[in-house]
Amino acid sequence: MLRLKISGGISLSYKVEIKRLPGNEDIVLPQKMSDLASGFDLYAAVAEPLTLNPGERVLVPTGFAIAMPAELEAQIRPRSGLAFKHGITALNSPGTIDADYRGEIKVLLINHGKEAFIIQRNERISQMVFQIVPQIQLEEVEELSDTVRGTGGFGHTGK
Numbered sequence: 001m002l003r004l005k006i007s008g009g010i011s012l013s014y015k016v017e018i019k020r021l022p023g024n025e026d027i028v029l030p031q032k033m034s035d036l037a038s039g040f041d042l043y044a045a046v047a048e049p050l051t052l053n054p055g056e057r058v059l060v061p062t063g064f065a066i067a068m069p070a071e072l073e074a075q076i077r078p079r080s081g082l083a084f085k086h087g088i089t090a091l092n093s094p095g096t097i098d099a100d101y102r103g104e105i106k107v108l109l110i111n112h113g114k115e116a117f118i119i120q121r122n123e124r125i126s127q128m129v130f131q132i133v134p135q136i137q138l139e140e141v142e143e144l145s146d147t148v149r150g151t152g153g154f155g156h157t158g159k
């Protein structure tokens with residue numbers, strides 16, 4: 001369902017279905033920690049505490065799956081607190097959740113810190129941000145339109 005609200009800005013509202021996977025009745029479903037937070041915090045659905053040693057990576061289950069409208073995607077992003085305090089981040093950040101994916105949402109964490117980090121069941125490990133994805137039709141051409149920048153990039157304007 002799409003609701004459109006215009007009140008000095010445009011605000012879009014979508015319904016996203018969420019399904020708790022078997023064995024995860026105790027897992028906290030994604031939560032916004034403040035009214036205007038852009039991300040829903042995700043909770044680890046590890047069966048038992050999992051130790052992530054320095055340099056190691058692990059795919060952490062979340063215990064749920066979602067179905068969102070076709071024009072959305074979800075991004076899995078790190079939590080800055082975990083990154084700052086422990087060097088824990090999402091290796092493939094931002095992880096991409098496709099609108100047609102019905103499997104369990106998982107979080108690929110890596111420990112860039114100097115100490116082992118223990119992930120507890122129901123610990124907040126990352127966040128999920130929904131975005132609108134425009135539907136694009138790629139069209140092959142012989143020539144691209146001219147611009148002032150042209151092919152300049154990668155710092156060509158100086159420091």
Ligand SMILES: O=c1ccn([C@H]2C[C@H](O)[C@@H](COP(=O)(O)OP(=O)(O)OP(=O)(O)O)O2)c(=O)[nH]1
Nearest residue numbers: 076092095096097098099101104105106107108
């Ligand atoms: O951090 C992530 C990234 C992806 N996925 C799930 C949802 C996504 O729709 C699917 C595929 O992700 P992606 O397209 O990044 O993976 P791929 O390596 O291209 O694999 P595939 O061939 O399955 O598309 O895996 C997650 O659960 N967490």
